Amino acid sequence: MHRIGPPAAAIGTSVTAKHIHTYIICQYMQPAWLGRSRPRSPIRAAALVDRQVAAQAAHRRAVRRPVGARRLTGGRRFPVDARVRSCHDRAIMEGPRMSITADTAPVPMLTGPRHEEVLAALHQLLTPRTYLEIGIEQGQTLRAARCPSIAIDPVFSIDQSIIGEKPECLLYRMPSDRFFDKHDPVTLLGEQLDLAFLDGLHLYEFLLRDFINVEACCRRNSVIVLHDCVPTDLYLARRDRQDESLRAQTRIPGGWCGDVWKTVLILRAYRPDLRIETFDSAYTGVVLVTNLDPESQVLTERYVEAVESFAELSLQDYGLHRYIDELAMRDARSLFDPVQLARYVWM
Numbered sequence: 149m150h151r152i153g154p155p156a157a158a159i160g161t162s163v164t165a166k167h168i169h170t171y172i173i174c175q176y177m178q179p180a181w182l183g184r185s186r187p188r189s190p191i192r193a194a195a196l197v198d199r200q201v202a203a204q205a206a207h208r209r210a211v212r213r214p215v216g217a218r219r220l221t222g223g224r225r226f227p228v229d230a231r232v233r234s235c236h237d238r239a240i241m242e243g244p245r246m247s248i249t250a251d252t253a254p255v256p257m258l259t260g261p262r263h264e265e266v267l268a269a270l271h272q273l274l275t276p277r278t279y280l281e282i283g284i285e286q287g288q289t290l291r292a293a294r295c296p297s298i299a300i301d302p303v304f305s306i307d308q309s310i311i312g313e314k315p316e317c318l319l320y321r322m323p324s325d326r327f328f329d330k331h332d333p334v335t336l337l338g339e340q341l342d343l344a345f346l347d348g349l350h351l352y353e354f355l356l357r358d359f360i361n362v363e364a365c366c367r368r369n370s371v372i373v374l375h376d377c378v379p380t381d382l383y384l385a386r387r388d389r390q391d392e393s394l395r396a397q398t399r400i401p402g403g404w405c406g407d408v409w410k411t412v413l414i415l416r417a418y419r420p421d422l423r424i425e426t427f428d429s430a431y432t433g434v435v436l437v438t439n440l441d442p443e444s445q446v447l448t449e450r451y452v453e454a455v456e457s458f459a460e461l462s463l464q465d466y467g468l469h470r471y472i473d474e475l476a477m478r479d480a481r482s483l484f485d486p487v488q489l490a491r492y493v494w495m
């Protein structure tokens with residue numbers, strides 16, 4: 149089975165705020181002037197806008213020349229008609245309004261049931277046949293599993309009985325990348341994963357790799373649960389865990405979601421086929437990803453591009469409130485009701 153690992157080499161071109169800015173406009177706002185094309189990276193997005201601007205400038209130069217002198221260097225014509233021009237002008241006008249956000253104040257705390265309770269409910273109601281957890285720490289969530297399980301964490305410190313009703317539980321004291329390099333969960337458990345909880349290193353490229361590696365071991369109707377993707381302030385969303393510069397604005401000092409919120413954006417952008425539902429579990433949300441496609445190669449093939457595209461994006465620039473609004477969060481208590489749960493998951 150093909151596994152994805154950390155990128156072998158960094159990309160040569162550096163991505164600036166301008167690239168990200170134009171990429172977000174092109175990718176998410178889908179301005180009319182872009183037509184059907186969608187740039188696949190910030191660099192390409194910026195190049196596209198640059199080309200439009202250059203075409204306009206050339207057109208203006210050309211129309212100022214006497215008739216017969218409109219051919220530009222290289223003999224190429226730049227026929228920018230009024231329709232294209234007005235679309236482009238609109239995009240330039242829309243740009244700053246759409247992408248510069250001042251909504252950086254904390255959003256209300258999430259008050260739904262805690263993620264340990266959500267996981268326990270999923271185990272109870274879905275009765276998965278197999279379970280994999282990345283990032284187990286003291287085993288709080290692993291404890292709830294009742295089926296054959298795999299647990300991975302480089303420095304777990306289990307201080308309680310985690311075996312419960314599980315017939316087998318395989319513990320791997322190693323980073324998840326190393327685990328997937330060496331082991332195949334399907335071989336270890338004898339069948340695909342039904343339920344997985346990804347709660348390892350809170351950096352978006354790590355979570356993305358964990359997702360890619362786990363999805364490949366799932367069925368279409370398996371469930372992948374992501375934790376900590378809903379930071380309610382910018383302190384929680386800092387990438388560097390040691391950075392305490394925004395501590396004054398948080399209600400959870402010491403809390404850390406890292407930048408795994410970007411993984412949700414990447415999944416949305418690159419895998420519209422996935423069903424991604426977010427729930428208001430205290431304190432940093434849970435995301436259920438379903439309608440999986442274990443055969444999909446999209447994220448594997450576009451991994452470097454995806455990571456590079458989102459590298460410079462901060463939650464401040466994207467807009468904390470905008471991100472939260474876009475999640476359209478659901479009531480986590482609905483996950484405790486089998487009838488409502490059936491809307492999201494079938495097993």
Ligand SMILES: C[S@@+](CC[C@H](N)C(=O)[O-])C[C@H]1O[C@@H](n2cnc3c(N)ncnc32)[C@H](O)[C@@H]1O
Pocket residue numbers: 282283284285286287288289290300301302303304322323324325347348349354
């Ligand atoms: C937030 S804790 C997990 C908590 C646990 N799931 C729970 O809810 O009780 C995150 C864990 O991820 C582990 N971790 C860090 N880097 C990791 C990696 N590369 N692969 C797997 N786990 C990792 C840490 O050691 C830590 O124990």
